[in-house]
Amino acid sequence: MSANIIDGKALAAGIRQEIRSKIQNFTDAPRPPCLAVILVGDNPASQIYVRNKIKACLDTGITSLEKRLLADASEAELLSLIKELNEDDSVDGILVQLPLPKGFDEQKVIRSIAAEKDVDGFHVENMGALVTGLKGFRCCTPHGVMKMLESVGCPLEGANALVIGRSNIVGKPMALMLLEKNATVTVAHSRTKNLKELAKNADIIVSAVGKAGLVTDDMVKPGAVVIDVGMNRNQEGKLCGDVDIEAVARVAGFITPVPGGVGPMTIAMLLDNTMRAFENRFNL
Numbered sequence: 001m002s003a004n005i006i007d008g009k010a011l012a013a014g015i016r017q018e019i020r021s022k023i024q025n026f027t028d029a030p031r032p033p034c035l036a037v038i039l040v041g042d043n044p045a046s047q048i049y050v051r052n053k054i055k056a057c058l059d060t061g062i063t064s065l066e067k068r069l070l071a072d073a074s075e076a077e078l079l080s081l082i083k084e085l086n087e088d089d090s091v092d093g094i095l096v097q098l099p100l101p102k103g104f105d106e107q108k109v110i111r112s113i114a115a116e117k118d119v120d121g122f123h124v125e126n127m128g129a130l131v132t133g134l135k136g137f138r139c140c141t142p143h144g145v146m147k148m149l150e151s152v153g154c155p156l157e158g159a160n161a162l163v164i165g166r167s168n169i170v171g172k173p174m175a176l177m178l179l180e181k182n183a184t185v186t187v188a189h190s191r192t193k194n195l196k197e198l199a200k201n202a203d204i205i206v207s208a209v210g211k212a213g214l215v216t217d218d219m220v221k222p223g224a225v226v227i228d229v230g231m232n233r234n235q236e237g238k239l240c241g242d243v244d245i246e247a248v249a250r251v252a253g254f255i256t257p258v259p260g261g262v263g264p265m266t267i268a269m270l271l272d273n274t275m276r277a278f279e280n281r282f283n284l
Ligand SMILES: Nc1nc(=O)c2c([nH]1)NC[C@@H]1CN(c3ccc(C(=O)N[C@@H](CCC(=O)O)C(=O)O)cc3)C=[N+]21
Pocket: 049, 095, 096, 097, 098, 099, 120, 140, 239, 258, 259, 260, 261, 262, 263, 264, 265, 266, 267
């Protein structure tokens, strides 16, 4: 069996096109949607990510507002900037680029964002909405993964889904979204003893660890869907995921590449959430 590639880049492009035409067709909106992106410090990777998010906004007709603070800025300064943006009627979504420099209390910062502007879906109120099945913003990466599974008609009801990784921004919300669709969900993490056995039994594997070569072909059930959320650099400095893609592709039914898989879908879901924040504000 040779796996089909789920083209996240193409899927994301389609979603972006939908958003673009929606924005063009809003005749009774007073202004386009607006996303504020806050970057604290000068982490080079974060700078590139932020630039890509702003480019994606521009490309779909969303206005973006970039706010930068120096790495030695105080938490109070950041909180006061967030408060200002919370109260600013011209801003629909607020994203604080993570990770924050040392010394910042990330949870406290995220909680200071108005839940209705938390387009990352990281605020406790949005997380709680996911747990209880209420409406709220969904975390972009796992939401993008759900769209990818949907795009290939992957059956979720009763499927054995293995999520590897239990972070607040991917693993935990991923498990909840799969559970919501009636999958039988297992969450593996660094203390898990029988990863290979769990993986072998899974119809769906989502790996979100950040360790190149973690998922190998001998762990994958023939025909399984393998989603790679990992982002690593190999020896040549090239971007790669957690999955040994060449070998696993020979066993899996579907597989996602890195780059060009989950990453572009994360950004598409961010734009989608920003759009929803905007629609909610103006009752569109
Ligand atoms: N508040 C916050 N929200 C985030 O959503 C957030 C964050 N902080 N901090 C960092 C991570 C990382 N992240 C990525 C999104 C898209 C790609 C992406 O599109 N990657 C391209 C390749 C990019 C490249 O070539 O380097 C791809 O996979 O094809 C990557 C990484 C969002 N994050």
